Amino acid sequence: MKKSRRKFLKVAGISALGIGMTPAITTFASSESQGTGTVDAVKSKNAEVFSAKRWGMVIDTSKLTDAIAANITDACHKAHNVPDFNHEPDKEKFPKTSPVNHHQEVKWIWKEHFEHAFPDKEDEFLAEKFKELPFLVTCNHCKNAPCVQACPTQATFKREDGIVLMDFHRCIGCRFCMAACPFGARSFNFRDPRPFIEQTNSSFPTRTKGVVEKCNLCAERLAKGQQPYCAEASQGAIVVGDLENSESEIRQLLNEKYSIRRKQELGTEPSVYYLM
Amino acid sequence: MSKNAIIVGLVIFVVAALFPFWFNLGRSDTVAPKPELSEQAKAAKKCVLEKYDMRANHMSLLDEWRDSVVRDADRMYEAANGEKFQMSLSTGDNSCIGCHTNKEKFCDKCHDYASVAPYCWECHTNPKEITQ
Numbered sequence: 066m067k068k069s070r071r072k073f074l075k076v077a078g079i080s081a082l083g084i085g086m087t088p089a090i091t092t093f094a095s096s097e098s099q100g101t102g103t104v105d106a107v108k109s110k111n112a113e114v115f116s117a118k119r120w121g122m123v124i125d126t127s128k129l130t131d132a133i134a135a136n137i138t139d140a141c142h143k144a145h146n147v148p149d150f151n152h153e154p155d156k157e158k159f160p161k162t163s164p165v166n167h168h169q170e171v172k173w174i175w176k177e178h179f180e181h182a183f184p185d186k187e188d189e190f191l192a193e194k195f196k197e198l199p200f201l202v203t204c205n206h207c208k209n210a211p212c213v214q215a216c217p218t219q220a221t222f223k224r225e226d227g228i229v230l231m232d233f234h235r236c237i238g239c240r241f242c243m244a245a246c247p248f249g250a251r252s253f254n255f256r257d258p259r260p261f262i263e264q265t266n267s268s269f270p271t272r273t274k275g276v277v278e279k280c281n282l283c284a285e286r287l288a289k290g291q292q293p294y295c296a297e298a299s300q301g302a303i304v305v306g307d308l309e310n311s312e313s314e315i316r317q318l319l320n321e322k323y324s325i326r327r328k329q330e331l332g333t334e335p336s337v338y339y340l341m
Numbered sequence: 342m343s344k345n346a347i348i349v350g351l352v353i354f355v356v357a358a359l360f361p362f363w364f365n366l367g368r369s370d371t372v373a374p375k376p377e378l379s380e381q382a383k384a385a386k387k388c389v390l391e392k393y394d395m396r397a398n399h400m401s402l403l404d405e406w407r408d409s410v411v412r413d414a415d416r417m418y419e420a421a422n423g424e425k426f427q428m429s430l431s432t433g434d435n436s437c438i439g440c441h442t443n444k445e446k447f448c449d450k451c452h453d454y455a456s457v458a459p460y461c462w463e464c465h466t467n468p469k470e471i472t473q
Contacts, residue, residue: 114414224414232411233464268432273463285432288416 115287117307119227120206121336122282122295123315123324126198128302134176134199140298141174141280146262146271154260162260171252173280174203174295182327201303203295204229204250204280205327205335215245221277227308227336228282238275247328248335251279308336374454377446385440389420400459403430403437431465438466 142149150169154162179195180187182202210229212221220235221242243251257274265271269285272278282305283293296303306315315338324338356363382388388395390402406428409415418426429436441447444466452459 222412224412226414230411232407234407234411270431270464273460284414288414 115290117226117313118309119208119307119336120282120287121227121306121308121315121338122203122206123304123306123318123338123340124201125302125304125318125322125340126200127340128300129199129201131176131199133298133300133302134201137201137295137298137303138172138174138176140294142172143264144266144294145173145269145281146258146266147171147173147278148254148258148261149263150261152261152263159260163256165261169255171254171258171278173252173278174201176200177202183325185328185330186325200339201295202248202250202327203337204282205248205333205337206280206282208334208336209332211245211247211333212242212251215241217241224284228284230281230284231277231279233270233272233276233278236276238277240277242277247331247333251277253277374450376448376450377443379440379442379447381440381442382447387420387422387424389418389424389426391421403461406430430461 141147148171150165150167150171154165176199179191179198179200182200206227206229208227210221210223213223213229216222217239218235218237220232220237222230222232224230238253240253243249243253254272254274254276258272259265262271283291283295286293291297293303293305296305304315304318306313308315310316318340319338322340324340326335326338329335390398395402406418409418410428416428418428420426427433427435429439431438433439438444444462
């Protein structure tokens with residue numbers, strides 16, 4: 066009797082040890098195999114992709130006219146299916162659309178007066194020309210983006226290359242990011258945007274009711290090795306490039322001329338520079 | 342006497358409980374519909390994954406693609422069969438919808454049958470297919 070109890074305790078002890086070890090062993094084994102996971106193996110980067118350490122934008126205010134600014138906004142908004150609430154919806158396609166509030170806006174890049182774009186720089190005897198110049202404003206893709214910190218679902222995030230991007234699938238429409246953004250660069254879709262898109266561009270998805278949207282620095286075009294729409298339509302007024310690369314075109318432009326950024330004192334480190 | 346009543350009651354219960362099964366037994370519309378392939382898809386013959394894998398796992402694949410494109414800026418998918426695909430549901434000819442051009446005959450057929458309503462189409466679709 067005594068002997069068998071001793072034996073039983075021995076066996077029980079060893080098996081308890083074994084059971085305790087299994088989770089540790091399995092996690093160890095799985096972490097080893099993760100390095101060669103199928104996801105990593107089957108994906109390869111596009112060859113023609115444009116890449117940068119930190120994407121930035123330079124807007125040359127002397128080259129920007131009202132007509133060019135309008136073209137830029139138009140090119141961007143059309144390509145990204147940004148709704149225009151002044152557009153009368155097609156009654157046949159969207160019979161249930163309720164009346165429009167024309168004050169409602171969704172915008173990615175738009176014209177602003179100097180005193181609104183740079184409220185901290187509005188001096189009493191500011192050169193007259195600044196009062197008439199069109200200033201294009203958009204998402205600044207800040208280095209310390211407050212919207213990224215505010216987003217509770219990580220729908221807004223900072224990509225490795227500096228672009229502040231949105232995962233529209235993940236946005237829950239809480240609008241914390243809109244409150245956090247000091248530049249008003251974000252718009253909320255209070256209603257289904259589709260009836261207010263004149264010509265839907267099928268190469269870019271639309272958004273849906275209840276999500277926030279903003280400029281994505283044409284991440285979809287950079288992936289194909291193309292310049293953003295705004296740079297393309299700007300006739301040289303907008304240059305997009307790598308801020309961290311001292312050889313890049315935008316760094317050279319910044320070297321040559323005096324530049325300002327919007328609300329720099331807030332410490333968000335905007336990546337959009339305005340050449341004066 | 343009560344024995345008969347119990348048996349009758351049991352039979353009624355079993356018949357009632359199995360109602361969905363015998364009710365649908367002879368009906369032809371309960372057979373799962375076959376999605377119709379578009380001309381392009383027929384010509385291409387190869388899809389991203391093997392047929393049965395695709396049938397079962399296309400939603401996880403799309404989920405993975407989305408994260409890859411949006412988060413990692415990685416848009417090229419090399420399938421196990423060696424083909425390369427642009428990771429996109431609805432943009433361009435090399436996307437899902439670019440090949441499976443008819444959403445109603447391809448996607449909706451099974452989705453309707455399985456009574457699932459994915460909200461992909463609220464943002465991703467061709468304008469001509471918007472019916473609301």
